[in-house]
Amino acid sequence: MANVSLKDRQSDDTVEDQTRDFYDSTGWVADDHGVVAEDRLFREFGEDHDAYLLKTEVKTAALLEGLGPTVLFAGPGDLPANHVRIADQFDKVVCADISQKSIEICRKKLGSKGEYHIASLMELPLPDASVDAALSAHVIYHIDKDLQAKAIRELIRATRPGGRIVIVYCNPRSPLMIVQLALKFLKINKLLGKQKLYTHYYSSAWWQQFAGDNKIEIIPHHPISSNQAKALLPARFLQRAFYNWAMRFEDANPKLAAKLWTYVTIKIDRVS
Ligand SMILES: C[S@@+](CC[C@H](N)C(=O)[O-])C[C@H]1O[C@@H](n2cnc3c(N)ncnc32)[C@H](O)[C@@H]1O
DSSP states (O other), rough: OOOOOHHHHHHHHHHHHHHHHHHIIIITOOTTTTTTTHHHHHHHOOOGGGGHHHHHHHHHHHHHHHSSSEEEESSSSOOHHHHHHHHTTOEEEEEEOHHHHHHHHHHHHHHHGGEEEEGGGGOSOOOTTTTTEEEEEOOOOGGGTTTTHHHHHHHHHEEEEEEEEEEEEOTTTTHHHHHHHHHHHHOGGGGGGGOOOOOOOOGGGGGGGGGGSSSEEEEEEEEEEEEHHHHHHOHHHHHHHHHHHHHHHHHHOOOHHHHSSSEEEEEEEEOO
């Protein structure tokens, strides 16, 4: 058998292999204080963010209210608080994630209420129309750009007509992402943190390919990523002022906020 060097193996790895390796070896591994690497890398916002975070959680959970009994979490990771809040609204929670560590954490948190699959969104081990609702937060943009549409079709296939899919995604045309992607293109994006995972972001127009049999709505989710916030909001008074402003602005101007915010929620209602 020919020798395969580590370098060759890495270049042969698919995006999915690399993402799985990252989450199983680093992302969902807790340090001595019980903090997973994902928290340190992507979720550090500071205390002044708490009120905004809670508002976002409540808003996302409200999108999935009254849709039971079964919800699918596609890429639940370590089942953060917003997922737990949504799980409370359903009788049964189906968790599907490529990371074994993620599924172990979900099983610990949800116990017998959950059904667990170490599985890819490319091929969900679920019958057609078998769930009432689905949530996939911060997952799709970590999938190979040529496969993201297939993942969305899988979510639609598994969700019953009349059901709803909620996707948290990044908006590459938002002002902060335009600057960040330009810095990345010029290879000077170190200010915003070293890229640890594959990402590809489609703009809002891309989502219209799923309209027709489905109703699509794009809603503001979050104005800024944690790395952007670390670079731009170094002082607590700035964070407080920014998140207070963001809460008021998105309530008064939801359509404009969906264009300006770094993260959007894509709401897909499966009509038929
Ligand atoms: C950034 S984390 C998001 C976790 C959680 N949803 C949240 O909002 O914090 C991405 C998760 O998606 C999973 N994932 C990435 N690609 C996937 C795929 N193709 N199929 C299933 N899970 C995937 C990863 O293993 C990881 O647990």
